[in-house]
Amino acid sequence: MFAGKNVVYEYDGTFDGFFSCVFESFQNKETPVDIRRFDQPQQTLDPARFIATNASHAARVQKAIPQKIGRGAGLLVRDAFLTFLPQKELHMLRFLQAGFAAGPGILRNLTDDTVCTLQKAQRHLYNESHRFKQFIRFSATEKVLSAVIRPRNQVLPLIAPHFIDRYPLESFLIYDETNGMALVYRPRQAAIIPVDNFVMDQPDETEQMYRQLWREYYDTIAIEERYNPKCRMSHMPKRYWDNMTEFCRPARPGLRGAAR
Amino acid sequence: MDLFEKLKILSDSAKYDVACTSSGVDRKNGKDGIGNAAACGICHTFSADGRCVSLLKVLLTNVCVYDCAYCVNRRSNDLPRAAFTPRELADLTIEFYRRNYIEGLFLSSGVMKNPDYTCEQMIKTLEILRNEYRFFGYIHAKAIPGADEALLQRLGMLADRMSVNIELPSQKSLNRLAPDKSKTSILKPMGFISGRLRENKRELIKYQHAPKFVPAGQSTQMIIGATPDTDYQILNLSSALYQKYRLKRVFFSAYMPVSTNPLLPAADTPPPLLREHRLYQADWLLRFYGFKAEELLDEEHPHFNPLIDPKCNWALNHMELFPIEVQTAPYEMLLRVPGIGVTSAKRIITARKAGTLSYAGLKKIGVVLKRAQYFIIAGGKLADGLHITQDGMLRSLISQQGLDYVSRQLPQQYEQLSLFSDHKIGDMEVRACLQAKM
Numbered sequence: 001m002f003a004g005k006n007v008v009y010e011y012d013g014t015f016d017g018f019f020s021c022v023f024e025s026f027q028n029k030e031t032p033v034d035i036r037r038f039d040q041p042q043q044t045l046d047p048a049r050f051i052a053t054n055a056s057h058a059a060r061v062q063k064a065i066p067q068k069i070g071r072g073a074g075l076l077v078r079d080a081f082l083t084f085l086p087q088k089e090l091h092m093l094r095f096l097q098a099g100f101a102a103g104p105g106i107l108r109n110l111t112d113d114t115v116c117t118l119q120k121a122q123r124h125l126y127n128e129s130h131r132f133k134q135f136i137r138f139s140a141t142e143k144v145l146s147a148v149i150r151p152r153n154q155v156l157p158l159i160a161p162h163f164i165d166r167y168p169l170e171s172f173l174i175y176d177e178t179n180g181m182a183l184v185y186r187p188r189q190a191a192i193i194p195v196d197n198f199v200m201d202q203p204d205e206t207e208q209m210y211r212q213l214w215r216e217y218y219d220t221i222a223i224e225e226r227y228n229p230k231c232r233m234s235h236m237p238k239r240y241w242d243n244m245t246e247f248c249r250p251a252r253p254g255l256r257g258a259a260r
Numbered sequence: 261m262d263l264f265e266k267l268k269i270l271s272d273s274a275k276y277d278v279a280c281t282s283s284g285v286d287r288k289n290g291k292d293g294i295g296n297a298a299a300c301g302i303c304h305t306f307s308a309d310g311r312c313v314s315l316l317k318v319l320l321t322n323v324c325v326y327d328c329a330y331c332v333n334r335r336s337n338d339l340p341r342a343a344f345t346p347r348e349l350a351d352l353t354i355e356f357y358r359r360n361y362i363e364g365l366f367l368s369s370g371v372m373k374n375p376d377y378t379c380e381q382m383i384k385t386l387e388i389l390r391n392e393y394r395f396f397g398y399i400h401a402k403a404i405p406g407a408d409e410a411l412l413q414r415l416g417m418l419a420d421r422m423s424v425n426i427e428l429p430s431q432k433s434l435n436r437l438a439p440d441k442s443k444t445s446i447l448k449p450m451g452f453i454s455g456r457l458r459e460n461k462r463e464l465i466k467y468q469h470a471p472k473f474v475p476a477g478q479s480t481q482m483i484i485g486a487t488p489d490t491d492y493q494i495l496n497l498s499s500a501l502y503q504k505y506r507l508k509r510v511f512f513s514a515y516m517p518v519s520t521n522p523l524l525p526a527a528d529t530p531p532p533l534l535r536e537h538r539l540y541q542a543d544w545l546l547r548f549y550g551f552k553a554e555e556l557l558d559e560e561h562p563h564f565n566p567l568i569d570p571k572c573n574w575a576l577n578h579m580e581l582f583p584i585e586v587q588t589a590p591y592e593m594l595l596r597v598p599g600i601g602v603t604s605a606k607r608i609i610t611a612r613k614a615g616t617l618s619y620a621g622l623k624k625i626g627v628v629l630k631r632a633q634y635f636i637i638a639g640g641k642l643a644d645g646l647h648i649t650q651d652g653m654l655r656s657l658i659s660q661q662g663l664d665y666v667s668r669q670l671p672q673q674y675e676q677l678s679l680f681s682d683h684k685i686g687d688m689e690v691r692a693c694l695q696a697k698m
Contacts (some may be wrong), residue, residue, distance in 0.1 A: 109614035111621035134302055138359045165289050165296045170358065200266060213352070214361050216264055220271045220315065223308035223515055225531055232309025233642055235303070245361070246305060 001097055008048045011075045011089075013037040015081055018089055019058035021051045022096055031097070036088035061096075063092075069099040072107050076118055082154040085121040092118065130156040135240045138164075138172065141201045145172035148200060148243055156192050164190055173198075187260040211245050218246040261342055262428065263352070269342040273322040274368055277425075278513045282314040282398040284476030285420050293394025295357060295364070297420065298594055301398075302363050315366035315400060316356055320344055320381055322576060324370030328438040329521045330427065330486050333370045337519070343372070346385035352660070354393050364420075365389070365400030368682050375406035379415060386418035398476075402521035403442065403449045412557060413473075421476040421508070424450045426501075429494050433487035441471035454505040455476045465689050484539065485532040486515040486524055490562035491539060499546055499553040512539045538564040545571055547593045547670035548602055567658050572598040574659075575635060582635045588622055598657070632654050 009024065009032045021035050022112065033046050035073055039222040042048065044193035065074045073095075080092050095114045100105045134153055138145040145167065149155070155177050160183050161173065171186040175198040182195040205212065261411050283301030303312035319333070321343035327335045344352075353365045367385060369378050382401060387449040389395040403412055416422055424446055428434045431443045445450050453474065459474040461603035482494060482499065498510040514531035517524070542564065545551035549571070557563075565573050575582065575598050584593055586608055604627045611617060617638050623629060633643045634653055 017607045105614060108610050109618070110611040110625045111615065116624050130302075131654075133298075134304055140355075140358060147360070151495035162296075162298075167294060168289050168291050168581070169294065210355050211357065212361070213264065213267055214356060216268055217271050217316070218305065218307065218313070219312075219485050220268050221275050221313060223275055223311075226311070226514075226533065228310035229308065232306045232308060235310065235312065238308045244305070245359070250570060 001101070002026075002031045005032060006046045007032050008042070008044060008046050009035040009089075010038040010048050010050045014053060015078075016055060016058035017051070017053040018081065018092070019061040019229045020054045021215075022061050023054070023057035024051050025093055025102075027099070029211055031093070032090075035089060035093060058234045060206075064100070065096070066101065068192070070097075070104040070107060073099055076107070076122055077101065079122045079125055080118045082102065082157060083121040084152050084154075085117070085127050088121065089153055091121075107233055113171055125153045125155070126156070128153050129155045132159050132241060133162055135172065135236065135244055137243060137245045138260050139200060139203055140207055141204060143171055145170055146175070146200055147173070148175045148198070150239075150243065152178065154179050154181070159188060160184075160192065215249065263348065264344045265371075266344060266348075267318070267352070269340050270318045270322060270344060273339075273370070274317045274366070276332065276513065276516060276518075277317060277366070277368060277402075277421060279400065279479055279481060279509065280312055280314045280317055280366060281421075281479075281509065282400075285398070287396055287475075288396065289396050293396050294354065295395050295397030297364070297396065297398045299668070304360065304362055311464045314363045316353055316362045316364070316397065317368075318344070318349070319367040320346075320349065320367060320369035320378070320385065321372050322370045323372045325373070326371055326438075326440045328427075328441065329519055330437050330483055330515065331523060334519075337606055344385075345590065346381060346388055349385050350388035350393065353389060354395065357395070357397055360390060361633045364400070366394075366400040368402035369404065371404060371406075375404045377436070378405050378409060379407040379411040383411065383414050383418065388417070390418050397645045403453065403478075405449055407449070412466050413456065416474045417471055419474055421479060422453055422474050423479045423481070424453070425481045425482065426497075427486055429482050429489045429497050430487070433489060437486065437521075450480070450505050451477065454507075457506065462554050477506070479507055479509040479511060479512040480511055480515055481514050484512050485529075485535050491535070491542075491564050492557040492559065492562035494539060494555055495542055495546075495553045498543065502546065509579075510543060512536050514544070533602050534566055538566070538570060542570045550592055569598070569659060571596070572631065572657050582639045584635065585640070586622065586636050586638050587612055589636075595634045597632050599628050599635075604628070 009021045011021050136147045138147045174183040180196050183192050281301050285297045287295045287297040303314045305313045322333045324333045325581050356362045371378050377656035399419045400421045403422050403424045462468040501507045511581050514533050516534040517527040607625045
C-alpha cells in the first residue's frame with residue numbers, strides 16, 4: 001500500500017477521470033487524502049491537484065482490473081461508481097490498491113473493511129434498482145409513457161435494459177430527479193441524457209380513468225382482517241410512495257394511502 | 261354495469277386466492293410485442309395487509325354453479341355477480357401493464373354453465389393477450405376442475421403457471437364442506453398437468469423450439485383452520501405434493517370466516533395467521549434448507565410450537581449437534597443454525613476461505629447473531645460476553661409474534677408500573693419452550 005500524501009485529487013466526475021486518478025496514484029506511489037469532483041466543495045485544507053482525464057491511462061487501468069483482479073472486481077468498481085457512498089472514489093482506490101496487490105482472492109475477503117463497504121454499497125444499489133423496477137409508475141399520454149423517480153443511487157443504467165426489453169414498441173422517459181438525468185427511449189434507440197426541470201404533462205381523461213381503476217383495484221384487494229401496515233411498509237418503504245399512483249389520490253385529504 | 265363496478269366485484273371475489281407470484285420463468289421480449297418475465301418475479305405493490313400484488317388477480321366471472329361452504333362465491337351466497345368479456349379483461353391487463361402497475365394476469369373463474377365453457381372463455385382471453393397484443397408478460401391461469409383435458413392443454417400452452425387448488429387438506433373435510441368436489445376430481449387435473457410437464461421436457465430436449473407448456477410449473481393452495489386437520493397432516497400432504505406432482509409452490513391461506521355455516525369456525529374467529537406463518541416457515545425449511553417433514557413434526561406432536569419457529573424448535577431438540585464451529589461446519593449444517601439463512605451461510609463459506617472468521621467478522625458480513633450465537637462457536641470460542649441465562653436465551657429465541665400470541669391467550673394480569681418494566685418471561689413460556697414439541 002502506498003503512503004498517504006497531503007493532497008486532494010480533483011477530477012471531472014467521469015468514469016475515465018476516476019481511472020486517471022487511479023493511474024496518478026499508482027504512478028506517484030501515493031494515496032491522496034480524498035478524491036473529489038472539481039465542482040464539489042472542499043472539505044479539507046490540503047492542496048488540491050487537478051487530474052486531467054487521460055483516455056489512454058484510463059484504458060490501461062480499466063484493462064488491468066479484469067486481468068489482475070477478476071471480472072467481479074470490474075463489476076464492483078463500475079457499480080460502486082453509481083452509488084451515493086460518501087467518498088466512494090477513495091474507497092474504490094483503496095480497493096484497487098489492495099486488489100492489485102492481493103489478486104483475485106480479495107473479492108472473497110468479505111470481512112475486509114474496503115471490500116465490505118463497497119459490497120454493501122453495491123447491494124444497496126441493486127436493491128434500489130429492483131425497487132424501482134417494482135414501483136415506477138408510468139403515465140401514458142398520447143404516445144409517450146413517462147415516469148419520475150427520486151432514487152439515492154444512480155439507478156438508470158441498471159434499470160434501463162429491463163424497461164427497454166419490456167416496452168420495445170413504446171416510447172418512454174424515466175426522469176431521475178436526484179441526479180438530473182433521464183432515460184429516453186423510442187423504438188430501437190435509447191439514451192441517458194442530462195435533463196433539468198422536467199415537468200410531467202397533465203393526465204388526460206383515459207389516463208385518469210386507468211389511475212382510478214388501479215386505485216380501486218388496490219383498495220379492493222386488501223383483506224381487512226389481515227390489515228398489517230408494518231409488513232407493507234417493510235416491503236414498500238414510504239420513500240417510494242410519493243410517485244406511486246395508488247397513494248397519489250386526487251384531493252380527498254386524509255385518505256392518502258388509507259386503503260382500509 | 262361499468263368497468264369500475266366489474267373490477268371491484270371480480271377482484272373482491274378473487275382476493276382470497278393467496279398465490280400472486282410472478283416467478284419461475286425468464287423470458288425476453290420477442291422485440292415485436294409488449295412485456296417480459298423475470299425469473300425472480302417482481303412485486304409491483306403491497307396491499308394494506310402487506311401481501312404482494314404482482315398480478316392483476318381477478319375472476320373472469322364470480323357466477324358459480326358449485327356450493328362450497330368455505331367459498332365466498334358459492335351459489336347460495338347473496339352477492340352481486342359480474343363477468344368480464346375476454347376483450348375487456350385483455351385490454352385492462354395491457355393498459356395496467358403499460359403503466360408498470362402489474363407483472364401480468366392471474367386469471368381464475370367461478371364455474372359458469374359448465375367447466376368446459378368457463379375454460380373456453382379463459383382461453384379466449386389469453387389468446388387475445390398472447391396472439392393479438394403479443395404479450396410476453398406473466399400469466400397464471402387456474403385450471404378448472406372437470407374441464408376437458410384438451411382445453412387444459414390449450415390453456416397450459418398460453419399460461420406460464422397453472423394451479424389447481426386443493427383447498428381442504430383431507431377427503432373427510434372435502435366431503436363435509438365441498439360436497440360437489442372430491443379428492444380425485446382435484447388431483448386429476450393436477451396429475452394431467454404434471455404429466456404434460458414431463459412430456460414437454462422430453463419434447464424440449466428433442467426440439468429446442470418446441471412450444472412450452474406452463475414453463476413456470478404448477479402450484480396449489482390449502483385453507484388453514486377451516487377444518488380440524490393438523491399441521492402434521494398439512495405438512496405431509498404438501499411434501500408429498502412437491503414430490504409426486506413436482507409442484508413449484510404450495511400456498512397456505514388462513515381461513516377468513518366468510519360464512520355462518522355451522523360446520524365452519526364461528527364468524528368472529530380471528531384468522532389463524534400465526535399458524536399460517538409457521539407453516540410457511542416449515543415450507544421454506546423443506547424447500548431450501550434440506551429438512552424433511554418428519555424431522556419437524558410427528559404423530560405425537562402434530563402442531564407447531566407457537567412460541568418459537570420450527571427450525572429453532574428442531575435445534576433445541578437436537579442440542580447434541582450444537583454448538584458448531586463456523587470455521588469448519590459444512591454448508592448443510594450451517595443452514596440448520598437458527599438465525600442463519602441461505603444468504604448468510606453462503607457468505608460464511610466464501611469469507612472463511614479468505615481468513616479466520618471472528619464474531620465481529622460475522623456481524624460485518626451481515627450474519628444476525630441474536631439467535632445464532634447460542635448455537636455456534638467461532639475460532640473455538642463462544643461470543644464475547646455471552647452470558648447464557650435461561651431468561652436471556654429464551655428472550656432471544658422466542659419471537660415477538662410468539663410472545664404476543666401467549667399474552668393474548670393468558671388472562672390479563674395487573675402489575676405495578678415500573679420504570680424498568682421489561683416483559684419477564686413467564687413460567688408458562690419457559691415450560692412451553694423447554695418441552696419444545698419435537
